[in-house]
Amino acid sequence: MHASVQDNELDVSGGREKRKLNYTALFIKYYNSPCYCHCRFCTIGQKTYSNVTFDRVEAIVGRFIKWKNEKGLDDFALNFFSGPSNNMDVARLKKSFELSEKLGNSDPTDRWIWLNGISLRPEDELRDWLLERKQAGISMVGMTFIGAKELHDKWRGRKGDYDFEMTMARLVGELGIKRLERMFLTKSTLPHLSSLIDLLDDIPGLSQRWITNVYYQGWARNMESERITRDDLQRLPEKISRYVGNDELRTEGEWIEYLKTDLQIPDRVILGRYTRHPGDSQLHLTIDETNIEELESRSCDEIVGDLRRRKDFVAGLVPPLRELLNDYGDSANMRLYGLRELEAKWIDCFTRDHEQLIRSEGIFTDELSDLTTIP
Numbered sequence: 536m537h538a539s540v541q542d543n544e545l546d547v548s549g550g551r552e553k554r555k556l557n558y559t560a561l562f563i564k565y566y567n568s569p570c571y572c573h574c575r576f577c578t579i580g581q582k583t584y585s586n587v588t589f590d591r592v593e594a595i596v597g598r599f600i601k602w603k604n605e606k607g608l609d610d611f612a613l614n615f616f617s618g619p620s621n622n623m624d625v626a627r628l629k630k631s632f633e634l635s636e637k638l639g640n641s642d643p644t645d646r647w648i649w650l651n652g653i654s655l656r657p658e659d660e661l662r663d664w665l666l667e668r669k670q671a672g673i674s675m676v677g678m679t680f681i682g683a684k685e686l687h688d689k690w691r692g693r694k695g696d697y698d699f700e701m702t703m704a705r706l707v708g709e710l711g712i713k714r715l716e717r718m719f720l721t722k723s724t725l726p727h728l729s730s731l732i733d734l735l736d737d738i739p740g741l742s743q744r745w746i747t748n749v750y751y752q753g754w755a756r757n758m759e760s761e762r763i764t765r766d767d768l769q770r771l772p773e774k775i776s777r778y779v780g781n782d783e784l785r786t787e788g789e790w791i792e793y794l795k796t797d798l799q800i801p802d803r804v805i806l807g808r809y810t811r812h813p814g815d816s817q818l819h820l821t822i823d824e825t826n827i828e829e830l831e832s833r834s835c836d837e838i839v840g841d842l843r844r845r846k847d848f849v850a851g852l853v854p855p856l857r858e859l860l861n862d863y864g865d866s867a868n869m870r871l872y873g874l875r876e877l878e879a880k881w882i883d884c885f886t887r888d889h890e891q892l893i894r895s896e897g898i899f900t901d902e903l904s905d906l907t908t909i910p
């Protein structure tokens with residue numbers, strides 16, 4: 536955990552109005568289950584794994600649940616993520632579900648998991664593995680499809696992933712488990728989407744299909760050349776466009792025009808993941824061996840207070856959106872973004888330009904990227 540930052544500590548905002556964030560949630564993360572892929576679109580990016588036992592993590596989360604209830608924090612959410620892959624044994628998986636259910640974040644009658652990143656295994660082993668999960672109450676799985684075999688394996692960073700995933704989709708259908716599919720709307724994947732949809736439509740079990748841009752986060756920040764344009768979007772056949780999500784996508788130029796005429800948003804945004812209200816944000820707490828003992832010895836008030844002060848401090852360094860727009864906005868950029876992504880991109884530009892200042896304030900550059908992070 537980062538050192539405590541006091542409210543009256545150094546003002547790094549250069550005298551301008553500081554961003555004010557409204558924390559609507561605490562997101563607790565526990566990275567203990569290795570992922571076997573190296574996806575170029577991974578929004579987590581660099582991963583480090585913790586050896587802290589689940590029981591200790593569960594105890595901390597349990598304390599936060601008690602704390603939230605005692606304080607009557609009905610509008611403050613607690614979220615828990617255990618992963619990044621679900622390549623874990625069934626006992627651990629069940630415990631993770633039970634914890635999420637205690638937090639009120641998932642429904643015991645509707646348990647589902649992503650299958651991305653599990654280790655390759657022969658078909659008969661895979662069938663048994665999936666069956667065990669079905670017996671543990673998994674009624675749906677999420678899967679990510681890229682396109683044709685070569686492109687798929689390249690994007691997932693492991694040879695054989697395409698064949699493995701297609702086998703998995705077929706087995707899941709045979710076992711009566713529902714399938715949620717995610718695909719990407721990018722320059723490279725666009726030419727493959729129609730045939731991919733045809734292929735997957737022939738495999739029983741489809742429940743939902745969701746086609747989205749790659750979020751500007753983690754490794755996916757290096758995929759700018761893959762962004763589609765408004766023309767690409769408008770040319771999509773109905774067969775594909777019907778699955779494209781509701782995220783509002785505009786070109787950088789269109790967002791700049793929009794922001795210049797909007798009186799509310801520009802001075803106070805780091806968009807939240809869930810509410811989309813300007814200024815809404817969530818606190819992040821990753822539990823690992825470097826902080827577990829400290830977390831066990833401190834009160835929830837102290838932990839949340841420290842996280843809040845630290846995030847306020849980091850956010851205070853970042854200029855308001857209007858300033859970022861003036862310094863880094865590129866009206867000629869025809870690629871499509873969500874507003875949160877564009878803000879993240881401009882914060883990256885600011886970080887590159889002010890690396891020395893940021894370091895001299897004791898801030899890690901990834902703390903600035905984290906400001907706009909989705910879970």
Ligand code: SF4
Binds near residue numbers: 580
């Ligand atoms: S499977 Fe998921 S966690 Fe693993 S690299 Fe791919 S996107 Fe990242």
